[in-house]
Amino acid sequence: MKARRITALVTGALMVMAGAGCGGGGGDKSSPRTLTYWASNQGRSIQQDQQVLGPELKKFEQRTGIKVKLEVIGWPDLLNRILAATSSGKGPDVLNIGNTWSASLQATGAFQSFDDATIAKVGGRNRFIPSTLTSTGAAGKPPGFVPLYGLAYGLFYNKKLFADAGLKQPPRTWEDLVTDAKKLTDPAKKRYGVGIEGASYTEAAHFAFMFGAQHGARLFQGGQPGFDSPAMVAGVRQYVDLLGADKVVDPADAEYLNNDQILGDFARGRFAMMMIQSFATAGLRENGMKDSDYGVTPIPLPDPLPPGGRRVASHVAGINVGVFKNSGNKDGALKFVQFLTSPEEQKILNAAWGSLPVVPQAYDDPRFQTPATRTFRAVLADEAETLPMIPQEAQFETLVGNTVKGLLADAAAGRPVDEATIRAKLTDANKKMQAGG
């Protein structure tokens, strides 16, 4: 009798466990009263992002009754987290991404596409500044995402260090930049001409693209990768030489992975120039540097431009926002997207991040009429190119970005990094792309 009771008990317990397991398996149904939002790291730290977004999410909750659960994710992990969410089907309702990944993530089919009916729910295409819509997905398809924050690269320079070195104006050509940087470098005093975020693969990929384009490189030709073309090699070399051959970058920068390290060093005057996106304006303020202490100018181009080279001083950078197809609360998610892209929130958030609004109405705010903002808008208008909007783009960033990161580490360790080394590594990246795709 006892045995039977135990058997029954165990079987019962097992059934309960199995039931609970099933419940867990299907338990991603958000209620219409809540949303999960994954935000990429925009401010100087994840905590600061939470502080900025917190009150806005409260505001949204008061207006719609929808509570938003926020998770801020750092850039090194972001793509992997998104891919994991995509493959498991368990992700946030709303998330924002680096806009260069749009076509790659769109190809997974995991995101609600913004066809005419969907984009109408967030106010229609015409609300957005047209150039920001160029990096929201593959050509000929409805956008996979809508723009959220606009960004562009610029050259930041420390006015006092320039004056101390007898330099009256920022460099106008790449050659000037290197000459000036050498003048500003004094390793004995731990002062350098240029600072870079050497361990960040995304930064490395952006520079490989920009400098490669200045030499005439195309990343992909008819879907085939061309990472090791002579023009790409020359472009990567232009970047790595800053640390290697020209020695105007502190080798320690090869370990830098976070914005805060490079921003803090720039604010403390440990180096005189950095090429970074517009968010740095907010980050420098956070680090106690006054807007008047530094200037921003477009990243100077080689002069004369190499044959076939294009005037690219930035990619069309920015952050897009999208809705996960598996969301149990799509209406709420779209409401939240509309809220984030409303002129009011665009002013508040872009001012906090130092990014550029993606809707024209926000620009009547004096905070977006500073000289720095004018420079970034001019760069986007005249000297910016969109990274290829094809599914393989994200693989380009990880493969080439990590290759360049490795080359910087080699240069920092004192190994010679010449054209042959660069070509060999880029050829490896090219082959991996072909093998993987």
Add this chain to the structure above:
Amino acid sequence: MARTVTAPGSAPARTPGRPSPRPRRRVKALPYVLLLPALVAELAIHIIPMLVGAWMSLLHLTQFFIRNWTQAPYGGLSNYRIAVNARGPVGKDLLQSFLVTLAITAVVVGCSWLFGTVAAVLLQRPFPGRGALRTLFLIPYALPVFTAVITWRFMFQRDTGMVNALLSDELKVTHGHPFWLLGDRGFAAVVIIAVWRMWPFAFLTVTAGLQGIPGDLYEAAAIDGAGSFGVFRRVTLPLLRPVNRVLLLVLFLWTFNDFNVAYILFDQPPAAADMISIHIYNASFITWNFGLGSAMSVLLLVFLMVVTLGYLGVGRLRSRHA
């Protein structure tokens, strides 16, 4: 097992007094029912994911299919061909990572075992403060890996780290500030942290093993005139063999498979510290080809199974001959 299998035929003959077979069948079902949760858990946690991984390794599982990966096209053994082709860039890197991992594992297992055994033997005799020392030795093992490795990462940083401050500025052992987290010294960094984390386990296990060695053996050896090293070599080591056999295997598997230390330390390790589990993780995420990543995992699994079974088999043969 054999006994339970023969029972249904033989048992009734011996106990003819019991008329009904039902209660007996119920009694026999019970052990299996009790085992069932473990079986279900084992299936769910180990076997099924392993089979799914093996199946995935045969698919072209790229970004176009990760949302619904049952629709990914079948690719046969093509992923394996890429992974084992040591002339291609993917296979070359995998092979290098495998060799680096073997080298790191050999050093870590050797040092951890040596430190653990020496410390355990030295602390075998009671003396004041022995308990405190034992606790102290176990701290690295008890610390959460994430906190510990983050601390190490700060210490290994080139310009602001304590390691360079100590070695170069204070002791003048190294010239200038070398990188520990980039380039070839990454190997040393991983080894140091892994040994630091692993040796307390060896210490703990050997300490436990030493409790099982009878004290009169030591007395007898001392009477026979053996020195302390002779006692260690001829009494302690042979009697620790069963413990060491398991200990070395566990140390090997843990170190070889370790993901956390190098991942937290480097995010993307330099070639000299490219532990294979991270290599596979990065390789699948970098090209978004999860079929290829699965194929590499299966190869790793096969290798570890061969090593484990071979090691245990050799050990069993030897103990049978002994």
